[in-house]
Amino acid sequence: HPKLEPILKSTFGVLIYQEQVMEIAKNLAGFSMAEADVLRKAIGKKIGELLEAQKEKFIKGCVKNGIEENVARKIWQWIEPFAHYSFNKSHSVAYAKIAFQTAFLKAHYPVEFMATLLTLEQNDVERVGFLIKECKRMGIEVLPPNVNESFRGFSVIPGKKQIRFGLLGIKHLGENTVEAILKERKERGKFQSLGDFLRRIRPENLNKKSLEALIKSGSLDCFEERNKLLFNLERILEWNKNFHQQKFLTKQMGLFGNFSSNFSEPYLEETKSATKKEKLIWEKEYLGLYVSAHLAEDFLKAFRGKVIPLKKITQELTGKRVRVGGIITELKKVITKNGSPMFFTKIEDGEGQLELVVFPTILMKYPHIFQEHKAILATGRVDNKDGDPKIICEEIEEILEE
Numbered sequence: 001h002p003k004l005e006p007i008l009k010s011t012f013g014v015l016i017y018q019e020q021v022m023e024i025a026k027n028l029a030g031f032s033m034a035e036a037d038v039l040r041k042a043i044g045k046k047i048g049e050l051l052e053a054q055k056e057k058f059i060k061g062c063v064k065n066g067i068e069e070n071v072a073r074k075i076w077q078w079i080e081p082f083a084h085y086s087f088n089k090s091h092s093v094a095y096a097k098i099a100f101q102t103a104f105l106k107a108h109y110p111v112e113f114m115a116t117l118l119t120l121e122q123n124d125v126e127r128v129g130f131l132i133k134e135c136k137r138m139g140i141e142v143l144p145p146n147v148n149e150s151f152r153g154f155s156v157i158p159g160k161k162q163i164r165f166g167l168l169g170i171k172h173l174g175e176n177t178v179e180a181i182l183k184e185r186k187e188r189g190k191f192q193s194l195g196d197f198l199r200r201i202r203p204e205n206l207n208k209k210s211l212e213a214l215i216k217s218g219s220l221d222c223f224e225e226r227n228k229l230l231f232n233l234e235r236i237l238e239w240n241k242n243f244h245q246q247k248f249l250t251k252q253m254g255l256f257g258n259f260s261s262n263f264s265e266p267y268l269e270e271t272k273s274a275t276k277k278e279k280l281i282w283e284k285e286y287l288g289l290y291v292s293a294h295l296a297e298d299f300l301k302a303f304r305g306k307v308i309p310l311k312k313i314t315q316e317l318t319g320k321r322v323r324v325g326g327i328i329t330e331l332k333k334v335i336t337k338n339g340s341p342m343f344f345t346k347i348e349d350g351e352g353q354l355e356l357v358v359f360p361t362i363l364m365k366y367p368h369i370f371q372e373h374k375a376i377l378a379t380g381r382v383d384n385k386d387g388d389p390k391i392i393c394e395e396i397e398e399i400l401e402e
Contacts, residue, residue: 001071003028018043018088021079028075029061043079043086051080111140111156115163118142119153122169125288132289133351135163144218144283144291145170147181147197148190165217171286173213180205194223195265198240206240208233216282218292226282227274232266239266281373284329294350295373296327303399307377311352313391318384324391325349325377325399331370336360343370345393347378355390357383362393375399 007023008015015021021043022036031039039058042050055076062072087095105113114135121127132142142154145165149157153166167178184191184200191197197220198206214220215229223229229236274282280295307325326347334342340360347356356378358370369376376398380391 001028001067001075003067004075015078015082016087017092018086021082021086024075024079025058025061028065028067029058029072030065031058031061040088043082110138111161111163114138114140115154115156118163119166122153122166128169129289132291142291144221144287146222147214147219148185148222150219151182152178165287165291167219169287170213170217170219171288172209173217174205174210177201177205177210177214191223193265194220194229194236194268197223198236198266199243201240203237203241203244206237208237211237213286217286218279218283224268225273226279228268228271230274231271232268235268236266277373284373294327294348296325296348296350296375303377309351310347310349310354313352313354313382313389315384315389317382317389319381321379321381321394322391323377323379324354325375326354328370328372328374328376329353331372345370347376355388356380356393357390358393358396362396366396369396369398 004013004024007020007027011017011020018040022031022033022040025031025036025039026033035057038050039054041047042054058076059069059072062075063069067075102113114131118128118131118135121131135142139161141162143157143162143164145167147167149155149164150167151164152168154169155164155166156162157164167173167181168175180201188200191200211233212230215226215233218226220226220229276293276298277295280290280293283289283291284295303325307323310324310326313322313324324347326349328345329348330346332344332346334344336342342360342363343356343358345356345358347354357380363370376396378391378393378397379395380393383390383392
């Protein structure tokens with residue numbers, strides 16, 4: 001209709017802003033500004049009943065102003081879907097500005113942008129997992145934490161397309177320990193060895209729980225192999241305690257000799273190195289997700305082409321029987337009405353994740369399989385009852401390491 005042209009010209013004939021709806025109601029249906037604002041409210045707040053009440057009023061107003069009824073109804077039908085996405089102009093400008101700024105930063109400062117985003121979302125494990133996948137797609141490597149490179153949050157490694165995990169993201173590592181590590185590093189530089197680290201971090205900031213968290217998360221890999229450190233955990237704590245006790249006594253007695261010569265480096269007993277699987281399980285335990293790699297990678301190489309990737313299980317496959325593979329990362333146990341246990345099981349394959357619904361009959365048949373970190377192949381039908389595709393498990397088998 002010709003009366004729409006001046007209202008929609010700036011947006012190329014597309015209805016975008018709530019103010020445009022108000023102008024249409026005023027110029028075509030004869031609404032007052034107050035009445036047009038009621039219509040805006042119905043659209044903006046998505047109030048269905050109020051919106052329906054305005055329909056006949058709008059159509060009658062258009063007819064009264066010389067617009068054919070069928071045209072008026074078409075205009076209304078055109079306005080109705082607008083309720084699902086409408087914004088007022090000021091909000092649109094603000095969102096557009098933020099969208100442009102973030103797009104610019106992601107394009108021109110990708111590593112810095114993703115490190116900041118990861119820090120902002122570090123308390124949401126699923127969101128962090130999603131962002132790490134995006135980093136991988138962008139060619140940015142996310143590395144486990146390191147006492148010589150990590151800060152509180154995620155940080156950029158200068159000159160490289162790498163992001164280092166933050167110390168505050170490590171579970172069971174107290175904030176006092178993090179602050180002590182960062183303060184020492186800022187004042188006296190990087191830690192040169194395990195002994196140097198233990199001499200500079202006092203026992204009150206390094207208890208068994210925090211040391212285990214640092215070891216298992218990979219934060220001390222710059223000093224020694226992970227399992228070797230873990231095997232000698234008690235010995236390391238004792239060395240740290242003895243060193244600082246001796247330092248205190250020497251100071252109290254006014255002795256100025258170099259007592260630290262007896263504490264050059266702690267003796268660590270040899271043991272076998274941690275496997276890749278053990279390291280990844282520890283990362284999942286202390287960082288909330290697999291960081292250096294994904295546990296599914298090695299297991300599923302042999303099954304590529306024989307299973308459907310989890311990211312391709314969509315609602316279009318609803319009702320179809322499919323075969324998938326992945327790592328069990330979460331088990332939620334539920335008791336049915338008749339008292340039998342069942343599982344809602346989350347599986348991941350490194351590229352996607354999905355819920356596997358395991359009813360009591362399947363659980364009773366394969367009870368040994370349902371444990372976290374196990375690699376499995378599952379067959380079942382795709383269900384989309386709650387809007388999120390999931391698989392009703394019918395058969396399951398464990399993938400054993402060779």
